[in-house]
Amino acid sequence: MxxxxxxxxxxxxxxxxxxxxxxxxxxxxxxxxTADKGALHVRMADESVCIGPPAAEDSYLNIPAILSxxxxxxxxxxxxxxxxxxxxxxFAEACQKSGLSFVGPRARHIRLMGDKPRARRIMRRAGVPxxxxxxxxxxxxxxxxxxxxxxxxxxxxxxxxxxxxxxxxRIVRDAAELxxxxxxxxxxxxxxxxxxxxxxxxxxxxxxxxEFQILADSQRNAIHLGERDCSIQRRHQKVIEExxxxxxxxxxxxxxxxxxxxxxxxxxxxNVGTVxxxxxxxxxxxxxxxxxxxxxxxxxxxxxxxxxxxxxxIRMAWGEPLKLKQRQVTFGGAAMEFRIYAEDPERHIPSPGxxxxxxxxxxxxxxxxxxxxxxYRVPVHYDPLIAKLIVHAETRTEVIARAKAALREYVIxxxxxxxxxxxxxxxxxxxxxxxxATDFLRRYEPPKAEASPPAPISKAS
Ligand code: MV4
Numbered sequence: 001m002x003x004x005x006x007x008x009x010x011x012x013x014x015x016x017x018x019x020x021x022x023x024x025x026x027x028x029x030x031x032x033x034t035a036d037k038g039a040l041h042v043r044m045a046d047e048s049v050c051i052g053p054p055a056a057e058d059s060y061l062n063i064p065a066i067l068s069x070x071x072x073x074x075x076x077x078x079x080x081x082x083x084x085x086x087x088x089x090x091f092a093e094a095c096q097k098s099g100l101s102f103v104g105p106r107a108r109h110i111r112l113m114g115d116k117p118r119a120r121r122i123m124r125r126a127g128v129p130x131x132x133x134x135x136x137x138x139x140x141x142x143x144x145x146x147x148x149x150x151x152x153x154x155x156x157x158x159x160x161x162x163x164x165x166x167x168x169x170r171i172v173r174d175a176a177e178l179x180x181x182x183x184x185x186x187x188x189x190x191x192x193x194x195x196x197x198x199x200x201x202x203x204x205x206x207x208x209x210x211e212f213q214i215l216a217d218s219q220r221n222a223i224h225l226g227e228r229d230c231s232i233q234r235r236h237q238k239v240i241e242e243x244x245x246x247x248x249x250x251x252x253x254x255x256x257x258x259x260x261x262x263x264x265x266x267x268x269x270x271n272v273g274t275v276x277x278x279x280x281x282x283x284x285x286x287x288x289x290x291x292x293x294x295x296x297x298x299x300x301x302x303x304x305x306x307x308x309x310x311x312x313x314i315r316m317a318w319g320e321p322l323k324l325k326q327r328q329v330t331f332g333g334a335a336m337e338f339r340i341y342a343e344d345p346e347r348h349i350p351s352p353g354x355x356x357x358x359x360x361x362x363x364x365x366x367x368x369x370x371x372x373x374x375x376y377r378v379p380v381h382y383d384p385l386i387a388k389l390i391v392h393a394e395t396r397t398e399v400i401a402r403a404k405a406a407l408r409e410y411v412i413x414x415x416x417x418x419x420x421x422x423x424x425x426x427x428x429x430x431x432x433x434x435x436x437a438t439d440f441l442r443r444y445e446p447p448k449a450e451a452s453p454p455a456p457i458s459k460a461s
Contacts, residue, residue, distance in 0.1 A: 001024060001025065001026065001315075001318055002024075002101065002314065002317075002318060003026065003027065003076055004026065004027045004074055004075045004076055004077075005028055005075060005077040005078070005079055005314070006028075006029040006031065006066070006070040006073065006077070006100075007021075007031065007041065007045065007079055007081070008031060008066050008080045008081065008084065008085055009041075009060065009079070009081030009082070009083070009084055009086075010032065010036055010039060010041055010060060010371075011039075012370055012371050012387065013081035013082055013294070013296075014030060014041035014081060015044060015369070016310055016369060017081060017310055018030070018041065018045055019310075020310035021314070023311060024311060024315075026314070027046045028044075029046070029047045029048065029069065029073045029075050030047070031049055031050075031051045031059075031066060032048060032049075032051065032059075033052055033056075033058075033060065033381070034050060035054035035379045035382075036379070037050070039376075040371045040372075040376075041371060049073065051069055054379065055381060056084065056381065056382065061084055063085065063094055070098070070100050071100075075100060076099075076101060077314070077318075078101070079103040079104075079310075079313070079314070080103070082293050082296055086292075086293040087110055087114060087291070087293055088110070089107040089110040089114065090107070092105070092107040092110055101318070103271070103313050103314055104271050104293060105271045109267060109268075109292055110292045112267060113289070113292050114164070115161060115162065116138075116159065116160075116161050116164065116199060117134060117137055117199045119287075119289060120133065120287070121135075121136075126263065128259045128263050128266075128287045129259070129286050130288075131201045131202050131286045131288070132152050132201070132202045133148075133201035133202060134199040134200045134201075138161040138197040138198055139197070139198050139200070140198065142182045145158070145178055145182050145198065149175065149178055149200055153202070154172065154173050155173045155203040156171075156201065156203055157169060157170070157171055157172070157203040158170045158181060158182060158199075158200060159200070160188070160192070160198055161189075161197035161198060161199050162193035163193060165236055166236025167188060167189070168185045168186070168198070169236070170182075170185040171203055172203075185198060186198055204278050204286070207278040207280050207438060208231045208247070208438065209230045209231045209277075209279075210227050210228070210248070210256070210276075210277050211227060211274045211291075211295075212225075212226070212275045212277070213274055213298070213301045213309070214260055214264045214273040215271075215272055215316070215322060216264050216265070216269050216271065216273065216316070217320070218316065220265070221321060222269070223322065223324060223325070223326045223329060224257040225301050225305045225309075226243055226244060226257070226301065226304065226331055227243060227244065227256065228242065228301060229241065229244075229246065230297065231436055231438045232425065232431075232440055232441060233438060234441045237339075238297065239418070239422075239425075239441065240337065240338055240339070240425065241297035241336070242300060242335065242399075243300045243301055243304050243334070247434060248279075252283055252285075255285075256279075260275035263275045263290060269292075270316065272293075272298075272312065272316075273290055273291065273293075274290065274295050275290050276290065294309060296337075296339070296385070296388070297337050299388060300336065300390060301335075303335035303367070303390060304335050305329060305330070305331060306330075306332070307324070333393055333394045333399075334396040334398075335391065335392040335393075336390070336391050336399050336403060337388055337390045338388070338389040340385070340387035340389060340410075340417050340418065342378045342386045342415045343384050343416065345416065345418045345420050347446070351378075351415045351417070352379065352380045352384075353377070354378075354415075355372050355375065355412060355413070355415060356374055356375070356413045356414040357374065357411050357412070358374050358413075359409075359411040360372075360387070361389070361407070361409035363402075363406070365391055365392040365399075366402065367389070367391075368387060368388070368390075370386060370387035370388070372387060389403070389407065391403040396434065397432075400426055400432060403422075403426055407419055407422050407423050407426070428443075
């Protein structure tokens with residue numbers, strides 16, 4: 001097994017990786033920016049090294065600094081976590097070239113799945129259902145998009161070929177809207193991914209976002225660990241994830257699971273991955289993309305399967321074959337993850353500040369993953385996700401009751417969080433019945449402020 005692993009991340013996932021390493025007897029090296037000098041992941045690791053100033057581009061995205069830290073400290077592996085460099089093919093390749101094992105898929109699979117039109121083409125040829133959309137390598141001109149949209153019929157969705165997770169995405173309902181929104185989506189893609197390549201897909205209304213967890217070893221064995229329903233999102237930021245998906249039948253789970261495993265197997269994928277599908281109201285499902293990293297919501301799958309996904313990812317990177325066969329995977333109970341964001345729940349703006357009175361909930365089936373402590377200052381430079389509350393119980397109904405109790409018990413002072421929003425959702429009858437789609441959170445948006453009339457010009461005030 002690896003002797004020393006460098007954790008190329010921060011926050012909750014860095015801590016999660018350090019814990020897995022400790023169980024496996026691997027010593028750890030944390031990296032940190034100057035904004036994270038006092039962070040928990042730094043204190044928990046066996047060794048640590050500062051890799052640059054707060055801006056992510058200069059620290060957690062700084063490939064030379066991370067590689068030099070890894071070689072200086074004698075690490076033999078690097079775990080990228082999620083976000084930052086986790087889906088950067090150049091980073092995976094650079095690690096291998098420096099003699100470091102990258103805990104994740106091979107660079108070519110990161111690049112392949114990062115090219116969304118190419119991934120669609122491969123999946124379609126492999127018999128995995130995809131939505132009608134742009135063929136070939138994608139479109140860069142509005143008139144090409146117009147041709148595709150005419151063929152597909154409105155509504156269509158503009159997506160970034162190098163995108164994922166909803167950045168650069170726009171719903172378009174007619175040709176005029178396409179003319180207006182295509183340049184905006186393209187501008188966003190250029191700013192975020194340095195790519196002008198876009199593609200269109202038929203827009204599936206009121207669908208559910210259902211993703212399958214894949215494990216694949218380097219001996220070409222691949223299995224799935226069931227699904228997560230991630231339909232509860234706001235502006236493509238997931239808020240609650242759960243497993244099992246409350247509307248999936250055993251038959252459909254098996255069919256989608258097989259398609260997900262095929263998606264990974266057909267390209268010879270290795271390590272952990274997630275195959276995202278859209279599920280329509282009448283049980284049709286379509287591949288939308290594959291994520292080539294451990295995901296924020298992996299804990300939900302861990303609770304229902306008992307499989308430690310982070311430990312498995314490290315074992316597979318070492319070259320160990322999967323011990324688990326598909327028919328040995330068992331599913332127990334139900335689990336939900338509540339993402340706790342440091343944000344003003346009314347205005348949805350980040351709420352940085354100093355945490356005081358930190359009292360996370362506990363008890364049977366209550367798991368909290370967080371890097372918070374009293375006196376911790378939530379930095380403004382990174383994602384506002386500060387904790388994940390994962391609740392497990394026998395049934396979905398019991399998960400909801402347990403989650404309500406846990407969220408009421410949760411105390412975080414000094415900053416604003418979205419805990420009140422979670423409690424509102426848990427009291428929503430449609431949510432409790434499991435009846436929701438990707439548009440669910442729109443009902444909890446604050447009413448759009450009326451354009452206020454211009455203030456009267458008055459010399460007296
Ligand atoms: C879609 C879709 C409907 N039709 N694609 C969002 C994130 C990215 N991974 C894929 N996403 C979607 N792709 C087609 N062709 C719906 C979503 C979607 C979504 C859309 C609007 C508002 C909330 C959403 C939540 C999850 C998925």
